[in-house]
Amino acid sequence: MFKRTSYIVIFLLLLIQLISSLPRSSSSDSVDSILNEITTITPSAGENALPSGHNSFEEAIRKDLINYVNFELQQTNQIAKDVLADPSVYSIDSEVMQKELSLLRKFVTDSKEALNRVLPAEQLGSNTFFLFVIDKKIALKGFNRLRFFEFKQHIPEKQLIWDALKKHGWLEYHEEVNKKSDEYSLYMVDKFEKYVKTLSAAEKEKDKDMKDMMAAWNAYTKHERGMDKTAFGQRLFQINWKL
Template identity: 45%
Template sequence: MFKSISYLAFSLLLLIQLSSSSPRKSTSESEEDNTITHGTSTQVPTVGESAISEGRKRLEAFAFKGYINYLNYGLQRTNQIAKEVLADPSMYSIDSQAMENVRDILIKYVKDSDEALNDVLPTGKSERDNRFFLGMGKDYVLEQFNRTSTSYVPIEKLTPEQRVTWDTLKKHGVLEYAEEKERRSKNFVLNIVDEFEKYMKALPAAENEKKKEFSEVWDM
């Protein structure tokens, strides 16, 4: 039911791969940088190289900000749904181990999602890696909400506990949440595409071959 989150994560990984593959120094230039030189002169990036680097950073920052906002929305909404479901008397209408297990899953989800919502970008040497792990951590917690969803199970095959749980989830807005999540995911992906196209158009004319490679991968 909520698998599109994983597709968003994949889209971000593709975006990072594409943007991190943007024009860099050639092998010969890199080798020159590693040689021992005498004097104090340093190689200053050209205007074009600086523009590409800044454009890539803006693109990555835009993508991750949108992704984290999307995940935080999901965590906030499902956290509230889980709390409301736990407070609903119907969740205590069946005295069984299976029903208790469902409640335990929801209780744990409330705790984990509270913690995930409070997670912020850590400081460190690699900002890109930190942003990646922050997003994946939030995504992992949000995926746990799937364990309470039985919408993919034919109604006639639901156990009494599953039927009560699913009816209670629907009562507290899980279907409306799924629709809103889908709308936000589409907008998020479209915004990334728009920003990526702006980034591509801003590449120097000398990088036309790289633009072609990016476009071929993006259109796959």
């Protein structure tokens, strides 16, 4: 079952595709080396200050995006573990089934590692934030491939996996993800409403992004057609993540 694709999913998939297309090397500039440094950064004096242009609104929506992705990882990790603990998935002993079970075990390991990654507060406003989120979403690809099991005629092994996924909460998980996606859009609006009250007239015009957000805000507060709270939240998401 698919609902409309959320802006969050579109954004993260685009970023994953971008990173996947980059050359992978063993140099210190590679994505892997940057991500490996995330949990070992020790800021020196003055580095805890947020980067120029960073604000409470941006910080709040970035933190909540991390919470959203962590929710996906937590839920899918548990579903995968429940499927692996279900005796029914071992009723077929074949090479295909062993491969599927092996991929599920790998996902349990990868998703746990991704969940354990913590982004230092001083990195929240940097480009490392995007790599951090991408790293978590890449781990989810190991589970999201299973969504296609719902729409295809399957060999017995894959049908068995699909039945176990449904039994252990797959459908309920996707309903909750869609709900949280909508909640995230509304959360952005609530945070922006508080943030905009702190801005001077000059700050509201400081750059193109701010001007675009204020234009959308004015349309929302004037109840212009097609700009309800959800639509405004989606527009804020587009502007902040450059969609």
